[in-house]
Structures are given as C-alpha cells and as structure tokens.
Amino acid sequence: MRKLLPGNRTTLGDRMFDTFNYTFLFIVFVVTLYPFLNVLAVSLNDSTDTVRGGIHIWPREFTLENYKTIFEYDNLVTGLINSILRTVIGTILGVLSSAMVAFTLSRSDFQGRKFVSIFIVLTLYFSGGLIPGYMLMRELNLINTFWVYILPGMVNAFNIIIIRSFMDGLPFALQESAKIDGASDFTIFWRIIMPLCMPVLATIALFVAVAQWNSWFDTYLYNSSNPALTTLQYELMKILQNTNMGASDANSFRGVAGEEAAKQVSPESIKMAISMVTIIPILLVYPFLQKYFVQGMTLGAVKS
Numbered sequence: 001m002r003k004l005l006p007g008n009r010t011t012l013g014d015r016m017f018d019t020f021n022y023t024f025l026f027i028v029f030v031v032t033l034y035p036f037l038n039v040l041a042v043s044l045n046d047s048t049d050t051v052r053g054g055i056h057i058w059p060r061e062f063t064l065e066n067y068k069t070i071f072e073y074d075n076l077v078t079g080l081i082n083s084i085l086r087t088v089i090g091t092i093l094g095v096l097s098s099a100m101v102a103f104t105l106s107r108s109d110f111q112g113r114k115f116v117s118i119f120i121v122l123t124l125y126f127s128g129g130l131i132p133g134y135m136l137m138r139e140l141n142l143i144n145t146f147w148v149y150i151l152p153g154m155v156n157a158f159n160i161i162i163i164r165s166f167m168d169g170l171p172f173a174l175q176e177s178a179k180i181d182g183a184s185d186f187t188i189f190w191r192i193i194m195p196l197c198m199p200v201l202a203t204i205a206l207f208v209a210v211a212q213w214n215s216w217f218d219t220y221l222y223n224s225s226n227p228a229l230t231t232l233q234y235e236l237m238k239i240l241q242n243t244n245m246g247a248s249d250a251n252s253f254r255g256v257a258g259e260e261a262a263k264q265v266s267p268e269s270i271k272m273a274i275s276m277v278t279i280i281p282i283l284l285v286y287p288f289l290q291k292y293f294v295q296g297m298t299l300g301a302v303k304s
Helices: 012-043 065-071 076-106 113-122 130-139 157-168 172-180 185-196 198-214 217-222 232-244 247-252 258-264 267-297
Strands: none
Touching (some): 012 267, 076 157, 157 198, 172 185, 185 198, 217 232, 232 267
C-alpha cells in the first residue's frame, strides 16, 4: 500500500509508479483508439487522395462521396431495415427464451435439471452440420422467410449457461417466500428473477445484438434469392466483393455511372466506409449497456 508522509506527501517511488501507470495507460489508449480514427479518416477522405497514403487520424480532403456511393447501391436501405428488425426482435426473443430455460434449470425442485443441463452442454460440442441444418430449415418452411433469422438462434446453449450461473447465485428463499404468498412461477420469473438478473441479461443482450447485426451468412444460405429479405451485412459484403475487382468493375454499383464511380471511389475508401457503417450502430448502443455489461462479465469473480 502507498505510504503517506506527514502532510499527505508521497514518496519519490510513489510518484514514479504513478507516472509509469499513467504513461502506460495513455499508450494503451492511443494504440486502441488510433485504428478506429484511421478508418474514420480514410472513409471521409477523397478516394484519389487516399491512394497517395499518409492519412492518419484526420482526412486530408474531406468528402462524403464514399458513403454516398454505398447508400446509392440497390437494396441497401432494405437491408438496413431488415438488419435493424432482426437485431431488435432477435435480441428480445433470444434473451427472453434463454432466460426462461435458465430459470427452469436453476430451480432445485426441477427433477430433470441435471439431464437437461448435460443435453444442452453437449450441443456446444456437437452439431448436425451445415447440410443437415439447411435441410431442417427447408422442412420447417423457413427458407425465404424473415423468421429464419430469428427462430434458429432463440435458444442458445452458451447464453443459457451464463444466465443460469447468475441465477444460481440468487437466494432460492426468494422464490419460496413468493410461492408461499401465492405467486405463480411466471410471476416469480417476471417480477422477482428478471429484475435481479439485469446485469447478466444486458450482457447477453449485447452478445446477441452484435451477432444478429453482423450476421450475413444465413442470408446467403437461406434468403439470397429474395431481395426483400436481404440484410445490411450481406449487401455490404457484395459491395466489398465488387470493389475488390478493381475500378474497372465500378459499374456494378447500380445507380452510379461506371466511369464516374471509378473516379470517385476506390476499394480502400469503400472498405473503410463499410467498416464505419457496421461499427457505428453498436457503438451507439454499448454506452447504455456498459454498466450492466461490466457487472455481468465479473460474474463469479467474487465469492461471499
């Protein structure tokens, strides 16, 4: 512990230690923040000027043409709407369904809890595979439907284990006393357990939301033939593929003239603009969940 001298003066060793800590944290802060600022600067810089290099944390020739080119691409707005819907609906239903299963498994009076828990854990190690999964979606008539984004991921084994571990730390006497007062199992779950589990639920909600927002492969597998069900990430992936073909393929950006697009945008600028489009929504949500996220991540760190 730090030794305080008379008059609350610190020793030379304490000041050197504080200086080292602050310097180290500042370096970590710069190393962490610089890549994001660099991506933002390149995305806002003129494409022809970006080719020269030397862009660091501030655009040399500011322009919004890179973002304009992206949003003029067909189906991007439709994909954005679908991505928002699947993220909101998928997060709410995913967290709620996982919490309900976890609540059942956390109850000591549930006779089959051990068998069901083992069965759920096994799904983390074994899966049917890609082709059986596709055949299952087809047999369930989920191909070319919006619900193929929601239903397969509603109950997640990892999320169930995390939520159940948190619920196991809650006194079971709370449920027993509520049961004596005449509360039903649903009332106990909704009015007592859910409010107490807000930290872990917020953590899981962030995990599910990020996974839903970033997902594009399920669109490619199940809904690629239906433009009305496309997602933002899938459309951005197609744009990225087109830009990787070089400026000669700039006419693939429908709604923008080929030669003009080739002059105005470059693959590097488009990549950076796409990265910002995908990152910003998550950055806007995270501050509201940060407090609960930190509490949820420290689950089990302290034992009483």
